[in-house]
Amino acid sequence: MTTVHSFAPIVDVSAHSLILGSMPGIASLDAGEYYAHSRNAFWPIMGALFDAGPSIPYEQRTSILTTNGIAVWDVLKLCTRHGSLDSAIVESSIDTNDLAGLLDEHRSIERIFFNGAKAENSFQRYVAPLPRTLTTVRLPSTSPAHASLSFERKLDAWRVIAP
Template identity: 45%
Template sequence: MSRISSLPPIVDNSSKILILGSVPGVKSLQMQQYYAHPQNNFWKLMFHLLDTEFSSDYHTRLQLLKKHRIALWDVIESCERKGSKDTDIKSEIDNDIQELINSHPNIKIIFCNGQKSYKNLLKVVGKNFIIPIVVLPSTSPLHTIKFEEKLEQWKIIKDYL
């Protein structure tokens, strides 16, 4: 099993919200884009939440996040994993989330995209972290609740825009 590494963070000094995934899936690593698998609901959710017409252009997607001061990263820096399932992750090394927060003090809340990112984040920063952490249902196609249910729970992000 080969070792995979996460993508660099999408963040700037105006970022207020940080969304953390676990580690990119196979398609995202191939394309070097966050949430590249066409069945992952992340981008569909973001465009719905931000009342913007959907685009499959990655640059447009990143501009949408930047406009709304949303940063993206993954909790896991590198790991061993066959395929894209979080349950298959082994030998993980976590990203330095604390350093990212320290160097981007405008970030006021962290949303975890799924349970794996949440559990790993708590291991890294502890339960009494300096900013709030909210766990949301995974946007992965492997997390099989309906899109409408995911959207309803993800709407909390709008409270922090």
């Protein structure tokens, strides 16, 4: 078992929507980048929606997201797990990020989109309620472990984040 730590949020003053994952996987932690696994659909979806696809440098992708009002973070600040799967997270080890603080600092955020069930369930169990009312939507996980949906079906579901 390894204790893993999430990254700082990708956010700026223009953010209106926050995408919350659970915890970066091993490939992301090794690269120091959100959604770095080559089979994760996150960046291909961002490419289809905002021209922020995996073929361009990471800093440019994140800049495109913030320019479009999209922030990215994780519900979990740290946890213990073996491997990358959300199902391997030891529940008793969970510590959450300061989402209330982020939302207080970025009052323009009106919507939270959960990247999969684990992010939403962890938010509901360990974070909610928030100090203000926001629209929340669970989207299908972009993880390669969530292979029951095709890329096209995931993309169709994720279209709700685009203006």
